[in-house]
Every structure is written in C-alpha cells, then in structure tokens.
Amino acid sequence: MLPGLTLLDLLLRHHPLAAVMTSPSNHTLLSQALAGKATCFMQSELPFLDAAKNPLPFSAPAGNGCALKHLVEKGIWDTWKQAGIEYVNVLNVDNILADPTDTSLAALAQAEGNEAVMRVIPRQNPQENVGVIVGEEGHWHIKEYTELTAQEKDLTQYLYASISFFCFSMSFIQKAAALSLPLHYVWKKIPGTSLSGWKCEYYIFDLLPYASRVGLQQATRETSFCPLKTPTDLPAVQQAARRLLNKI
Numbered sequence: 001m002l003p004g005l006t007l008l009d010l011l012l013r014h015h016p017l018a019a020v021m022t023s024p025s026n027h028t029l030l031s032q033a034l035a036g037k038a039t040c041f042m043q044s045e046l047p048f049l050d051a052a053k054n055p056l057p058f059s060a061p062a063g064n065g066c067a068l069k070h071l072v073e074k075g076i077w078d079t080w081k082q083a084g085i086e087y088v089n090v091l092n093v094d095n096i097l098a099d100p101t102d103t104s105l106a107a108l109a110q111a112e113g114n115e116a117v118m119r120v121i122p123r124q125n126p127q128e129n130v131g132v133i134v135g136e137e138g139h140w141h142i143k144e145y146t147e148l149t150a151q152e153k154d155l156t157q158y159l160y161a162s163i164s165f166f167c168f169s170m171s172f173i174q175k176a177a178a179l180s181l182p183l184h185y186v187w188k189k190i191p192g193t194s195l196s197g198w199k200c201e202y203y204i205f206d207l208l209p210y211a212s213r214v215g216l217q218q219a220t221r222e223t224s225f226c227p228l229k230t231p232t233d234l235p236a237v238q239q240a241a242r243r244l245l246n247k248i
Contacts (some may be wrong), residue, residue, distance in 0.1 A: 065202025
C-alpha cells in the first residue's frame with residue numbers, strides 16, 4: 001500500500017477514463033480532490049414537493065437516472081468514444097466493494113450481445129433497502145424497494161437484489177440520452193429544515209426496459225456488496241476496505 005493514496009487513487013491508477021457525478025453541494029470540493037484522476041460532472045436538481053405535490057423552495061439532486069444523459073450532453077461520451085471505449089461501468093460510490101475497473105460485466109455483455117448488464121446478489125432480508133430483480137431471461141429490470149408491497153417483499157417472490165452496479169454499451173448510452181424517464185417520489189426530511197416533503201428522483205434502472213437485451217451477473221454479498229448507508233455500517237466498510245487494500 002502506498003502512503004498518501006486513497007482507495008480510489010489505487011483503483012484508478014491505470015484507468016484514467018473515469019467520471020464522477022456530483023451535486024451542487026459537493027461539486028467544487030470533489031472536482032478539486034479528483035483533479036487529474038477523474039472527470040467530475042454535476043447533476044441537475046429538482047424541487048421538493050409538499051403533500052399536494054406543489055413545488056417547495058428547496059431542491060435536491062435529480063438522481064442517477066440522469067447520469068447517462070449527462071455523459072452525452074457534457075461531451076464525456078465523445079471523449080470516451082474517440083478513445084475506443086465500448087462499455088462503461090456505472091455504480092454507486094457508497095459500495096466499497098464495487099470496483100469501477102472490473103471488466104467482467106463488459107465481457108459478459110460482449111459475449112451475450114447485451115446492451116446492459118447488472119450485477120445481482122441473493123436476497124437475505126425482506127426489509128433490506130435494495131431493489132429486486134423482476135422479469136425474464138434477457139429482459140430483466142428492477143423494482144425499487146420503496147414501491148414493493150408487503151407480499152412482494154417476501155423472499156420467495158423475488159430471489160435476487162440489485163446492488164446498483166451496471167455496465168452499458170456506448171451505443172446504448174447514446175440512445176439513453178434521448179429518453180424520458182418517469183419520476184419517483186419518496187417522502188423525506190428536507191435537509192437543513194424542520195420540514196418534510198416529496199423528494200423527486202430519476203432512477204437509472206428505468207432505462208433497462210429500453211435495452212434490447214439485459215444480462216445478469218450473479219455475485220456473492222461477501223465479495224460485491226458492502227454499502228455505507230448509516231454510521232452503523234462503518235465497521236463493516238472499514239474491514240472491507242482493509243481487505244481490498246491488502247489485495248492491491
């Protein structure tokens with residue numbers, strides 16, 4: 001392990017074509033921290049809504065459903081296309097075990113002719129905050145956990161969970177940039193206030209039905225999923241980080 005380097009530094013040291021989607025609240029800080037390591041691009045925001053779904057004077061990031069559109073609109077797709085890139089991994093930063101340099105999803109996409117591939121793990125807790133995999137061979141998609149009925153949360157209904165690790169072909173990303181996605185609404189506390197409201201977001205998995213073929217890569221929880229969602233997750237994430245650093 002090299003002193004003074006972060007885990008991201010080590011993962012990306014041989015892969016300079018990386019991009020990080022930021023928000024208005026952290027764009028400047030992340031752009032400075034990742035200068036020369038990754039391209040930072042800022043996502044748009046949407047207003048919170050009151051109980052009647054009227055706009056409030058507070059806003060929040062519009063969600064990862066905007067990511068592929070931004071890659072095209074901000075010229076990043078063009079840069080990668082000129083560099084000969086054929087597939088792009090898209091993942092959440094809160095999962096310490098999601099390796100952005102993993103080429104196995106792209107290999108599966110190429111072998112099966114998939115426009116999209118997603119990594120999945122077996123479900124183990126009906127109350128876990130993860131989307132579930134629905135559909136059939138070649139036409140898989142995701143149903144968000146906040147929108148599941150009590151019956152659908154049963155482990156016998158859906159066997160696999162999404163860990164928000166996708167691989168998309170460059171041609172699909174170009175197509176996705178022109179698509180209009182539905183909004184999802186989640187009732188949440190509005191940061192910095194005593195109020196609550198509907199948070200509006202676009203989800204990247206709503207792009208999956210537009211792919212001609214979607215593949216699944218099954219993985220284990222132990223090797224692929226260790227998210228940092230709350231302070232209670234920190235010990236497990238620290239252990240996972242140490243295991244990763246020992247391998248690098």
